[in-house]
Amino acid sequence: MQINYDFLDNYTFKNKAVTLGNHVIMAPTTLRASLADGSVSDNELNYYRMRAQGPAMVITEAAYVNDVGRGWEGGISVSDDDKIPGLRRLASTIQSGGAKAILQIFAAGRQTTTEILRGQQPVSASSQAYPHGEHEIPRALTHSEISQTIEDFAQATKRAILAGFDGIELHGANLYLMQQFFSPDSNRRDDIWGGTVEKRRRFGLAITAKVAQTIEKFADKPFLLGYRQSPEEPMTPGITLEDSLGFAEKLMALPVDYLHLSLNDAFQTPFRDKSDTKKVMDYYRAILPPDFPLIIAGLLKKPEQVESLLDDGGEATFAALGRELIIEPNWVQKVKNNDELAIRYALSPSDFELLGIPKMLEKWLLTRFRNGLPVTTDSEFDPMQPWQYYKHAVIKTAKPIDPTQLMTLKKRSD
Numbered sequence: 001m002q003i004n005y006d007f008l009d010n011y012t013f014k015n016k017a018v019t020l021g022n023h024v025i026m027a028p029t030t031l032r033a034s035l036a037d038g039s040v041s042d043n044e045l046n047y048y049r050m051r052a053q054g055p056a057m058v059i060t061e062a063a064y065v066n067d068v069g070r071g072w073e074g075g076i077s078v079s080d081d082d083k084i085p086g087l088r089r090l091a092s093t094i095q096s097g098g099a100k101a102i103l104q105i106f107a108a109g110r111q112t113t114t115e116i117l118r119g120q121q122p123v124s125a126s127s128q129a130y131p132h133g134e135h136e137i138p139r140a141l142t143h144s145e146i147s148q149t150i151e152d153f154a155q156a157t158k159r160a161i162l163a164g165f166d167g168i169e170l171h172g173a174n175l176y177l178m179q180q181f182f183s184p185d186s187n188r189r190d191d192i193w194g195g196t197v198e199k200r201r202r203f204g205l206a207i208t209a210k211v212a213q214t215i216e217k218f219a220d221k222p223f224l225l226g227y228r229q230s231p232e233e234p235m236t237p238g239i240t241l242e243d244s245l246g247f248a249e250k251l252m253a254l255p256v257d258y259l260h261l262s263l264n265d266a267f268q269t270p271f272r273d274k275s276d277t278k279k280v281m282d283y284y285r286a287i288l289p290p291d292f293p294l295i296i297a298g299l300l301k302k303p304e305q306v307e308s309l310l311d312d313g314g315e316a317t318f319a320a321l322g323r324e325l326i327i328e329p330n331w332v333q334k335v336k337n338n339d340e341l342a343i344r345y346a347l348s349p350s351d352f353e354l355l356g357i358p359k360m361l362e363k364w365l366l367t368r369f370r371n372g373l374p375v376t377t378d379s380e381f382d383p384m385q386p387w388q389y390y391k392h393a394v395i396k397t398a399k400p401i402d403p404t405q406l407m408t409l410k411k412r413s414d
């Protein structure tokens, strides 16, 4: 029986002449596969090529806007003009599949290490380490460094325009620098950038305004500006839903084309107030202008879930799929072809190559992201002991060097 899902219909943005082929979006997912200097690699192009023929819009993984904004090894850089040729290949690879290409841009703030920054101390709104687990204490950015960071976001946007992207997404979510300025946990400043909720939101809004001016000045075709937000933080003090709704209202005064909520579960209710039964997306819809494009991500897998998300009173406009598109690059095509029974919902470690999953992403998925990622048992990998895999991989790739061997090698080269 052919099911006609509404999420497969076209969508045209009201303010900009951009039409999307359906309502499914590839959520940003870091591959950790860029070259050492942050240039786009062939592995990345291959991965995106395989996933650009179904979703209407592909949001790339977070690209760092300046060197101190680098969050992990193998991240994409948009911090220099010499990255434009690689970024151009990335944009055209995505577009050749039929999807709109959006570059997500960010700075990691305190969510990085001195090692990843090659000796530089991580920076943030304040000298406040992330409260859970062991993390480095960052250095508070000075006023002029804050102005420079805002400028770096603008320069990154200009590079995305020159590289031929269809838009950028500001990564204001997932605990990175933009969120760190907004959070009362990481922002303990008492100058114009912190102290009250109005001052904590100044950094994110200043970046958005500056980036919007850059688009106005340099884009010669419709170029989307999106903002990704995590509505709540679990810690106290931490961002509350009320704070985030207030931020979103302010954002609406700027030429933003969509808002993207990074949720654990698309249908979730507020987690700071467990007694509240109203969905987070319903709160947003109530304060956004009617029909304002709202993307929701979080545990979306099955076509009927996506349909119900978008049908559910029209709160969400688009569904963003993260892990499901890693597992199933042809998700949209299979739905369109009435081939739903063939959709993969679990990751088979023997399919990594077939799915174009780069080696570092493979390792990460089987360790850090193992919880909440269904993995099949048809390979040597023991799903009950993911750390076995990690240990094995580390030993294979980073065998400690015997110092006596080093001496021998040195002698030989003499």
Ligand SMILES: Cc1cc2nc3c(=O)[nH]c(=O)nc-3n(C[C@H](O)[C@H](O)[C@H](O)COP(=O)(O)O)c2cc1C
Residues within 6 Å of the ligand: 027, 028, 029, 030, 031, 060, 061, 062, 104, 171, 173, 174, 228, 262, 263, 264, 297, 298, 299, 300, 320, 321, 322, 323, 324, 364, 369
């Ligand atoms: C491997 C991996 C990498 C991710 N990288 C990013 C990223 O670069 N930027 C971002 O905003 N979110 C990132 N996310 C979060 C996803 O965009 C998404 O919000 C999250 O996975 C929840 O959606 P899902 O349940 O459909 O996977 C990543 C998630 C995964 C699993």
